[in-house]
Amino acid sequence: MSTEITAGGKPFVHHHSAHCESGVTSALFRDKGVEISEAMIFGIGSGIFFGHLPFVKWVGLPISTFRSQPGAVFRKAAKRLGGEFVTKRFRNPRKGMDELKRVLKAGQIVGLTTNIYWLSYFPNRFRFQFNGHNIIALHEIKNGFRVSDPVLDHPVDCLTEDIERARFAHGPLEPHGFMYYPKEIPRNPDLRTACIKGLKDSCNMMLRIPLPIFGIRGIRFLAKRIIKSPETLGFNEACRQLANIVRMQEEVGTGGAGFRFMYAAFLQEAAELFGSDDLARLSQEMTAIGDVWREFAVVSARIVKQRGQAQDNFSKAGGLMLVCAGREEALFRELNIVVRKLKA
Template sequence: MKLNFEHVQAAHCENGVTRNLLKHAGVNFITEPLAFGIGSGLFYIHLPFMKVNGGPAISFRTQPGLIFKRTAKSLDIKIIRKKFSSEEEAQKALDECLQQGQPAGCQVGVYYLTYFPKEYRFHFNAHNLVVFGKEDDNYIISDPIMEYTTTLNSYELNRVRFAKGFLAPKGQLYYPEKAKEITVEQIQRAIKKGIKLNLRDMLHIPGSFAGVSGIAYTGRKIKKWRDKLGIQKAGSYLAQIVRMQEEIGTGGGGFRFLYGAFLQEANQYFHKDELLDISKQFTQAGDQWRNAAVQASGIYKGRITSQADFDVMGDYLIKISEMEKKAFQELSKVKLDA
């Protein structure tokens, strides 16, 4: 049994799952950048009193599941989301979805995904994929960060659906109901709502840990890590940032490129040249995030380890904070009307 489901590769797992599931439900205009922007996916937070895998607790994205939830809600599409207490119950529910012709999104852990290269497997429980068929004991998988579809047997799929630890997925599955006709006015409202939420998250969260303020906060911290932690541990902290930025989705540069693409697509609905100008600013910020990742990799690989090198790394993030603050402030002034 294999459902008629279109697998399209994406830059980020939840964006891709959102796009592919909504497209299957009849939302023909949806693209990955629109899903990301309507879902207000751009975010940054550095939690100073938490550690993840022994490194700083930093996130470049909203809470897992919110991109799908916000995008569907903004387009007035009802979603079904379920969690389970047992593997048997979760597998039965998934099988019932497939029997009813409904592909299902699943939140899974990365560490035991057998089709991932070993160097990309680590303890991260907020990866997303779609199950859209079953042949004997093998489930047919659309993982949007992979070029081609693949399979997992029931043991392998249950194992990643019930991965333990932080953000444990608990067998979670989700899917949208069939979409009704969506008007241009609805799309415009959804875009405006997505931008409004991102302005809030990046400019107006109190304190110094989140949004553009959080990026500068991390930059200032990095400048102190060499003396405070020692070169080896400071390097491992930077490796953690790069992993969160470039390997768990497209957190740093890639998300900025996506947001720039979202503003370009938003311009097609509002015809505001300011959106194109601001889009370029996010692309430039994305370039700086990629430059920062190169600098960080030089440090944690031991090629550059002086205090000046840590200062350069910190300054990259402080500059990025200023660039993104300016871009979002300009975005807040754009009057979005048709």
């Protein structure tokens, strides 16, 4: 944790977060005097999810996601907490940069959507073309900006050129210089109503999407594919895809186990807010499920590393994922009942 001064002379406290989007959103709320944690934003914005998209290829590998689509957490959390935000996209990079400088000069910190490849303060190994990374610009400095990147544990400097490239990068999910900052945020947002909305939405997303690739059904779908993958794809390609799933699960900014621990943290906070023992118990169950996901990562890494020499094999990895699916299904079904008893 470290403190910075914005152009408006206000102190800004940088919090280390696990996920970029929820981190940025909670920092924007905190800047307006509303103390709210990252996990809370993640839960209210219904960030938890699962999806496996075998037909969408990213560097030749299918996408598995453990969170809702980029931008959704911010949008939903802002709406449910009654915050009014100014959001802008630009066609012209020059105009986009001028507007950013103007807003920063007025003393307002700004959330930016960027391409992680062009943010040169990351080590090379973390840099890949992904257009959904969120950061906060704090104030202008010589040749650049002071930037608070929530996945780092301290604010950094970034060159103007890099920021411009990152904001106006092309590719899937083009950011178009997307920038957002709060216009008006209620002093005391109604956390309880917002939590209930977020919980209900998460239950629906995990249980009720009528497509076999999303939610709990998506986990089962992927698990079965993993079990069959050595036969259908050949051992090497199967390893490559398995490694990719683990990468999506543990890569920068999930808080561990594909956001499951972060969601458990949210359930814990919600349990305190409502004084509900049911939620506290569900939080513990979510932690246990997260541990199974971690075990899946460890087993998968061993399979890839030892080339199937040891007793670990694809059916074991897929089996662990089926365990996760079963337990998550039970958890969300129970949550669906518990949430209806909560009073706003």
